Amino acid sequence: MSHSETAALSAAREAPPPIPLLCVRGVDVTFGPVRALQRVDFEFAVGECVAVAGHNGAGKSTLMSVLSGARRPDAGTIEVAGQRFDGGFDAREARAIGIRCVFQELSLCPNLTIEENMRAVHPQLRHFGWRRRARAIIEDQLDAIFPGHGLRGTDVVGDLTLAQQQMVEIARGFASVDAPVRLVILDEPTSSLDRYTADQLLAFIGRCAQAGVTCILITHMLEEMLRSAHRVMVMRDGKVVSTLDAAHLQKEAIIRAMGQFTDETASTTQRAQTSQAGESAFRWNVGPRRRTVIEARRGAIVGLAGLAGQGQTLALHDIYVESRKRGSNIRVAFVAGDRRADGVFIDWTIAENLDIRSLYNRDSRIWLNRAALRDLFDRWAKRIDIRGAAPTDNILALSGGNQQKVLFARALASDAELVLMDDPTRGVDIGTKLEIYRLLQAEAAKGRTFVWYTTENDEFAYCERVYVFRGGDVTRVLDASECTEQALLAASFEEARS
Structure with a gap:
């Protein structure tokens, strides 16, 4: 991060003026027997960045839906700059008073251009010349947040990478057309971004705070909270259980407040160690010219690194296709990064989404019965803490992080000997992440191989080799001991060797 960006973040961490912008009083939301929010009270000041922490299903996204007008609470009031709304407000009213929300699940229309997606949420962009105006607004906003982004307003969204779509969604959230933006809610905004692009966003949030714009940042990246927030609001089981001053705050304090206790005494070297049983290796030629070679021995965890959109996901797809070719005996599972497009079956229940890989037992050559499937779901739901809805509910009833847990459980519950993972911990809480890391190591020790693309550089400590x-x-190919932040960033900007 540049000196100016660092300075912006530091300045933003100074105490904002104690002028309340938004006050939440006694907000309740209930989904059937589930109380998603329970008597939530909180105040957000003008020019303040508040990070919201909590496990998946703690109520974070539900609260943001209420604040953005996407959902009305069952009880409670919201005040914005002294204006009181009993029972909340709708999305139109929220936009009129300057509230914007960037949801965890992208809302862009893939068949439209970037400038047309601007008009979709800003209907006042009309009459002759609206395209030129929409293009100028969104491109200027992209320039302000993500310098060097390389996007144009005429680009079709469906042709963009997931990271680029995330950038457009964020820029659209901050863009002002005919009224100033006063509050921006960001739900896991960096989940699809690499570290370099995430740093650009965090620096911009700091500049926004200095300009008097309030930001609410929902993230499972504890480092991002500590770098950019003035306060950390911790939620658990639908309640606000703690409010922490971010100055001099440690990660462990946030984890304790979330009610999640971890034991991370293993060293980086110990993490990267996996079973040496079995010496036969996998080898694939990937990339647009098939000149890139990825190798992995059985029982290895291999990482794919670099800036987002540089071919890591395409490499995973190439490996999957090679492994599924006729004559191949490799059993492979894929954990999708874009869960809505490539992962979940949106018309199926939670249990059906988890069970799809295990409906047929290869060894006995029979279809599994419903009791066995129910037992399978119960076992994995408990193991990685899938919560928030009943197994028979639609998959979309779960938060984004819990949907991601279902995809991960689906892969591990299968008989796959090779598991390909496209940023699998995107939107997953810290406690579950640590459990997933332990599962990966345990499964690798049994001989299962993992090829893992992640945008979180800390996770490469669990890999024995990183491409x-x-x-x-x-x-560049790095061993686990070489995967420092500096080495990864330097390699991300290198030209490939012939």
């Missing part, structure tokens, strides 16, 4: 991508090719 850094740029422009579809590998620029």
Whole structure:
């Protein structure tokens, strides 16, 4: 991060003026027997960045839906700059008073251009010349947040990578057309961004705070909370259980407040150690020219690194296709990063989404019965803490993080010997992440192989080898001990060697 960006973040951490912008009083939301929010009270000041922490299903996204007008509470009031709304407000009223929300699940229309997606949420962009105006607004906003983004307003959203779509969604949230933006809610905004692009966003949030714009940042990245927030609001089981001053705050304090206790005494070297049983290796040629070679021995955890959109996901797809070719005996599972497009079956229940890989037992060559499937779901739901809805509910009843847990459980519950993972912990809470890391190590020790693309550099500590991508090719191969922040960033900007 540049000196100016660091300075912006530091300045933003100074105490904002104690002028309340938004006050939440006694907000309740109930879904059948589930109380998603329970008597929530909180105040957000003008020019303040508040980070919201909590496990998946704690009520964070539900609260943001209420504040953005997407959902009315069952009880409670909201005050915005002294204006009181009993029972909340709708999305139209929220936009009129300057509230914007960037939801965890992208809301862009893939068949429209970026400028047309601007008009979809700003209907006042009309009459002759609206395209030129929409294009100028969104491109200027992208320039302000993500310098060097390379996007144009005429680009079709469906042709963009997931990271680029996330950038457009964020820029659209901050864009002002005919009224000033006063509050921006960001729900897991960096979940699809690499570290470099995430740093650009955090620096921009700091500049917004200095300009008097309030930001609410929902993230499972504890480091992002500590770098950019003035306060951390911790939620658990639908309640606000703690409010922490971010100055001099430690990660462990946030984890304790979330009610999640972890034991991370293993060293980086110990994490990267996996079973040496079995020496036969996997080898794939990937990339646009098939000149990039990825190798993994059985029982290894191999990482794919680099800036977002540099060919890591395409490499995973190439490996999957190679492994599924006729004559191949490799059993492979894929944990999708874009869960809505490539992961979940939106018309199916939670249990059906988890069970799809295990409906047929290869060994006995019989279809599993419903009792066995129910037992399978119960076992994995408990193991990685899938919560928030009943197994028979639709998959979309779960929060984004819990949906991601279902995809991960689906892969591990299968008989796959090779598991390909496209940023699998996106939107997953810290406690579950640590459990997933332990599961990966345990499964690798049994001989299961993992190829893992992640945008969280800390996770490469669990890999024995990391391939850094740029422009579809590998620029450098690093051992676990070499995966420092500086080495990964330097390799991310290198040209691939011929």
